Amino acid sequence: MANPQTRYYSFSKSRTGTQSSGGTAEVKGVEKRKLSQKRRTLPFQLSMGGHLSPWPTYTSGQTILYQRKPCSEDCRNRTNSWQQHPLGTSKPRYLEQLENYLRKELLLLDLGTDSAQELRLQPYREIFEFFIEDFKTYKPLLSSIKNAYEVMLAHQREKIRALEPLKAKIITMNEDCSERILAMRAEERYEISLLKKEKMNLLKLIDKKNEEKISLQSEVSKLRKSLAEEYLRYLTERDARKILIGDLNELRYQREDMSLAQSPGVWGEDPVKLTLALKMTRQDLTRIQMELNTMKANFGDVVPRRDFEKQEKINLDLQEQLESLKADYEEVRKEHELLLQLHMTTLKERDQFYAELQEIQRTSTPRPDWTKCEGIIAGGSERWLMLAEGKNSDQLVDVLLEEIGSGLLREKDFFPGLGLEESVPAFLRFDGPVENKKPSKKEVVNILEDAWKERLAQEQKESFQDFFTNFLERRFGSNDAIAWAYTIFENIKLFRSIEVMNQFYAVLMGKRKETVYINQRETMSHLMKEMTNIDTQNEGLITMEQFSTILKTTFPLKKEEQIQELIEAAGWSPDINNVEMFNYRTLFTEDEEGQSEPFVQKLWEQYDSEKEAYLQELKEDLGQELTDEVSLSKMRVALMNIDPSLDKQTLCTYLSQAFQLPVAELPLEDEEKQEEIVVKLETALEQLRIADTKRVGLREPEPAS
Structure with a gap:
């Protein structure tokens, strides 16, 4: 009878033979040849007479062998033989050789590449092949296991390759979604700011209505009280009139009775009856006398209604005259105060103008003849007239310096x-000569506008100077980035009259926060959007009345004179033309050199002047010199005094900017710590001048003395 182990081996071998056909057989043949070559380096030695060694199980007892499922008599015989002949605790030599081989192969692999994990599996495959080839009895089972794992690995590789394009698509979609989210966030921030402004206006309107309601309620209560008094007075007078009428009727009846008693027929009546009548008459007389005395006491001071109405009319006329005189007096008093203030202001202006006149007379020089520049400036007299139009001497000097500097x-x-050195800006740190790229003004303006677009599209995590350096490297390459940095810096430092270059230079050198430029751009976009919404025909035309309404709605804190300046900067004047419609799209255009229209320039001028006035008002409220130190508590109180409509978030932002502290570190609840945090007033005002500092609401008027 054949051994069961031998039959199993032959059956497994036949199965593996049928499975390995075609290309698989060739691959296996190559692998077998490689394994046979490697097996020569590994001397095969089986412990326990060609069977698998139970190391290290036999050293700690035979419980594991007893728990295994019996397969044949040979297994039990081998178990008994192990029990009869225990060995030492050392590893089998074949196991040690395989471990040494695996360790060497792993050391030879380069695990720093992307395919490190694939290469790492190769030594384990070879070790597994050694097992398959050396243990003939288990070769079919081990081969099927290996094939199953290889098929699964190949399937997983195909899946990974198929998912690679999907991964790239997901990355692209993630970038697009991030850009959309940033745009939506910017729009939401702007809408939130508008809603906050609208909320503040509505709160003010509610307060005003509440005040009107309280005043009306007080007037109603006064009127009710006066009405009750009048009603009580008229009721008393009515009762008095009824009492008088009753008394008069009683007296008339008594007189009739007395006339009847004195008639000739009375003497013939019964004396008892007459005595009784006399007694009753005397009682009535006594009662009437008491009532008459009571009436005299109660109504002795009552005047006739005719006299009362006459005096009341005279009183009303005098009251109206008094109110009119009071109103006239109040108006005259206010005019007098205004005239006094105007007089004091005029005196100060006169003294100031006189001092300026003395200084000018002392240091004045003859007015320059600017027509001499026509022959020097490139383009001749026509270009000089275009450059000098509407500019004063100081501005003409800047224009002349720009022209000379550009040459x-x-x-x-x-x-x-x-x-x-550290003192040099990061984008200009270079030792040696740098090439001048010599671009035109238009090219420089286009580069700056592209830089602003990229800055607004991404999250502002890095500083503006680092962003500018990285932008130039991405656009021109790392070799030309420093040359373009020096070229652009020299151009924007020279051409300060061009608004785009001036703003970019101020932000780049830290003289102005980039939020100032961003908020101004958002304001321009909002104005353009409001005008486009009104232009239902999409013709680019709106009326001056609509334009004025949009300006007043967008800038509720601007005075009427400032609104008029913006309207005139837009190119409309009632003295020159009476055109009702105008093209609003031209207000936001720029020329080839990046120069804005007068309307946008006037907006920037008003923004700077409003900020300076706000900071001057803050300085006056603090009542300190620029060299004095101001505490966080005083600065907070002063900001709330000059701008009571400041919300907590904006107040914290201003304090953080003035004292250069994070918002989270401001001790708003601890008065003692607020007094300890101090900074020079000049430094605080300069920090607020750099940031986007502006008034949130109107200052409450001071009570009249």
Whole structure:
């Protein structure tokens, strides 16, 4: 009878033979040849006479062998033989050789590449092949296990390759969604600011209505009280009139009775009856006398209704005259105070103008003849007239310096490097000569506008100077980035009259926060959106009345004179033309050199002047010199005094900017710590001047003395 183990081996071998056909057989043949070559380096030695060694189980007892399912008599015989001949605790030599081989193969692998995990599996495959080839009895089962794992690994590789394009698509979609989210956040921030402003206006309107309601309620209570008094007075007078009428009727009846008693027929009546009548008459007389005395006491001071109405009319006339005189007096008093203030202001202006006149007379020089510049400026007299239109002498000097500087800038081929010190801005740190790229003004403006677009599209995590450096490297490459940085810096430092260059230079050098530019751009977008919404025909035309309404709605804190200045800057004047419609789209255009229209320039001028007035008012409320130190508590109180409509978030932002502290570190609840945090007033005002500092609401008027 054949051994069961031998039959199982032959059956497994036949199954593996049928499965390995075609390309699989060739691959297995190659693998077998490789394994046979490697097996020569591994001397095969089985412990326990060709059977699997039970190491280290036999050292700790035979419980594991007893719990295994018996397969044949040979297994039980081998178990008894192990029990009869225990061995030492050392590993089998074949196991040690396999472990040494695996360790060497793993050391030879380069695990720093992307395919490290695939290469790491190869030594384990080879070890498994050694097991399959050396243990003939278990070769079919181990081969099927290996094939199953190989098929599954191949299937997983195909899945990974198929998912690679999907991964790239997901990354692209993630970037698009991030950009949309940033745009939506910016729009939401702007809408939130508008809603906050609308909320503040509605709260003010509610307060005003509440005050009117309280005043009306007080007037109603007064009228009710006067009505009750009048009603009581008229009721008393009515009762008095009824009593008088009753008394008169009683007296008339008594007189009739007395006339009847004195008639000739009375003497013939019964004396008893007459005595009784006399007695009753005397009683009635006594009662009437008492009532008459009571009436005299109660109504002795009562005047006739005719006299009362006459005096009341005279009193009303005098009251009206008094109210009119009071109103006239109050108006005259206010005019007198205004005239006094105007007089004091005029005196100060006169003294100031006189001092300026003395200084000008002392240091004045003859007014320059600007027509001499026509022959020097490129373009001749026509270009000079275009540049000098509407500019004063100071502005003409700036224009002349820009023209001279642009010529000198174009003559330079290289700029000297500023070095690598910490005091040098990060984007200008270079040692050695730097090439001058010599771009035109239009090219520089286009680069700056592209930089602003990219800055607004991404999250502002890095500083503006680092962003500018990275932007130039992405656009021009790392080799030309420093050359373009020096070229652009020299251009924006020179052409300060161009608004785009001036703003970019101020933000780049830290003289102004970039939020100032961003908020101004959002304001321009909001104005354009409001005008577009009114323009239902999409013709680009609106009326001046609509334009004025939009300005007053968007800038509720601007005075009427400022609104009129913006309307005139838009190109409309009632003295020049009576055109009702105008093209609003031209207000937001820029020329080739990036110069804005007068309307946008006037908005920037008003923004700067309003900020300076706000900071001057803050300084006056503090009542300190610029060199004095101001505490956090005093600054907070002063801000709330000059701008009571400040919300908590904006107040914390202003304090954080003035004292250069994070908002989370401001001790708003601890008065003692607020007194300990101090800074020079000049430094605090300068920090607020850099940031987007502006008034939130109107200041409450001071009570009249």
